[in-house]
Amino acid sequence: MSFKDKFEEYDWEEVKASIYSKTGHDVQKALLAQKRTLEDFKALISPAAAQFLEPMAQLSRKLTQKRFGKTMHMYIPLYLSNECTNICTYCGFSLDNKVRRKTLSKDEILREVEVIKSLGYDHVLLVTGEANQTVHAAYFKEVIQLIKPYFSQISMEVQPLETTEYEELIALGLYSVLIYQETYHKEDYKKHHPKGKKSNFNYRLETPDRLGQAGIHKMGLGVLIGLEDWRTDSFFTAAHLQYLERTYWQTRYSLSFPRLRPFSGGLEPKVEMTDRELVQLICAYRIINEELEISLSTRESEHFRDHCIQLGVTSISAGSKTNPGGYAVEPESLEQFEISDERSPAQIAAMIRERGYEPVWKDWDQVFVQ
C-alpha cells in the first residue's frame, strides 16, 4: 500500500469541478465545523472563500499561535551542486540550459558553512539537482558527516532516493527531507519533465512513502505553483498529507508554496497566483491542520513575508543564495531562481522580533538519534 493506490481513486477533473462548485455556505460550514475534512479544505481553497479571507486569517493566526506560540523557525539553503541530468521546463539547472556546472568539493562546502554559521544558522537545507553519477547517496553521506559538527539540524532537498539510502542518511543525522511533487496532474507532469529520472511520476509520488518507511523525523511536501491549477494541486497535496499523517504517524510534516520565479531561459507560469490567493491557501491549510509547519522562502517579497509571519507561517529562510558556492566560493555562479527578499538574516530576525515573535535558530539535537 502506498499513496499511489489512494491517488488513483481520484480524477483530476472531478476534483477540480468539485472545488469550483463550492459555495459561500460551504465555506461558512467549514469555518464553523468542529472537525474539518478534505471537503472543508476544498471549500476553503475555492473561489467562493475569497470573500471570507479576513475571518480565515483570524482563525489561522489563532490556531497557529495556539500550537506554535509566537515563534518563527529560521533555515537557510546550501546549494551543493547545480549538475542535473533532468529536463524540467521551469528550472535554471535543467540539462538543456547551457550553463557551467559545479559540484562543491569538501573544502568548498566548509567555506560555505563558515559563512552560513557566521549568519547565526544552526539549521541548514542541502540542495542539489539530480546527477546520480556525481551527486548520489554516497556523496550525501560524506557531506552529512562533514557538516554534522556545525549544525544541529540538517535537511535535504535532493532527488528521490531508495528507502535503504534514506535509512543510512537518517542514521548519520539527516533530520528532514523535502520532496515536492511539482504537480499532481499526471499528464502535465510528463510535459514538464520530458527527460531524465524525474519524468517517472509514480516514483516521485511514492517517495514520501519510502521516507516514512525509513523513519524520517520530518518531511516536507508541496507543489510548484504556476504549473497547473493551484487549487486542484493543493487538494491533492492535502490528501497526500492526510494519508501520510495517518500512516507514518511518528513523522512531522511541513509544507511550502513555491511560486514559479524567473530564471535564465524561463517558463512563463501557466497559472498566476495572486498574493491574496496565497494567503487564502496558507490559511486554508492551517485551518484544516493545526500541527503542520508552513514555510515561506525568499522567493516571496519583503512586504508579503513581513505580513505572513502572523498569518500561519512557522518557518522562513533568509539571506538565501540559490547557486552552488553562492555564499563564499563563487558568488556569481548561476542561480536556480532569483530570490525576491534580499534582506540579511539579522535584518529578518529584527523584523520578526519587532512583530512580537521570537526567531528560533535551533529546534533539534543530534543527541536524540545517538
Added chain:
Amino acid sequence: MLKIADKTFESRLFTGTGKFSSAAVMEETLLASGSELVTVALRRVDVNDPQDDMLLHLRHPQIHLLPNTSGVRTAKEAVFAAQLAREALETNWLKLEIHPDPKYLLPDPIETLKAAEELVKLGFIILPYIHADPVLCKRLEEVGVAAVMPLGSPIGSNKGLKTIDFLEIIIEQSSVPVIVDAGIGSPSDAAKALEIGADAVLVNTAIAVAGDPVAMAEAFKMAVIAGRMAFEARLGNQENHAVASSPLTAFLDYEL
C-alpha cells in the same frame, strides 16, 4: 455501511452475550438490537458440545460471532485461546482481551500489543480491546489489527464516555475502524460516540441488565442510527469566531 476487514455491516451496534437471565432472552434481545457482530466469551461456551445452549441461540445468518479471550492474562495465553476459538467456532475473527487485573478488568497494553502482532501473523482478524490510548492505537494499527476497541470507561461501569477527549484523538488519527467498547451505559452515550465519529459501539451490560432488555436493545439500535446520522450531517462548532479588530489581510490592498 461499515467495513471491517472483508465484512460489511449495516448496523453499527455490536453486542455482547454476557449477563442475560437466559439464553432465550439473550436471543430475543440480540435480534431486537439488529446487531450483526456479537461477542462470545470463549470461557462461557462448551466448544466440544455442538448443542451448547448459548451457541444454539446465536445461530442466525446475519449474526457473526466474535469470540473473545476474556479470562486470559498474558499474550501467550491469548494466542492459545485464539487458536482454540478459531477451531471451535470456525472463525478467524477475534476480540483480543487481556486483562490481568481482576478488579476493574483493565486491559494490559503491553501484552495486548505482543499478542496482536503474533495473532495477525497467524492469520487472525484482530479487534483489540484497549484503553483509550491514541499511541497504542497507532502501534496496533502498525502490526495489522482490523479495528481498535478503546474503552469509554471501565467495563460494566455504565459510566459512559469518560475518555472522550482521547477517543476523539483516536478517531481523528485512525486508519482502521474505531469501535468504542466498555462503559457505554445508555443510548445517549452510544449516540454521542457515533456523533464524534466512532465507527461502531459495543454494548453489553447496559442492555443485558436493563429492566426490559428487548426494549433497551431497540433504544440502542435507534440511538446508534441517530448518532451516525448526526455525524454524517456534520455538527457545527460551539465556538463563535471573533470579529476582526485589526484586519490581518488589509496589507494585501496596498503595495509598498
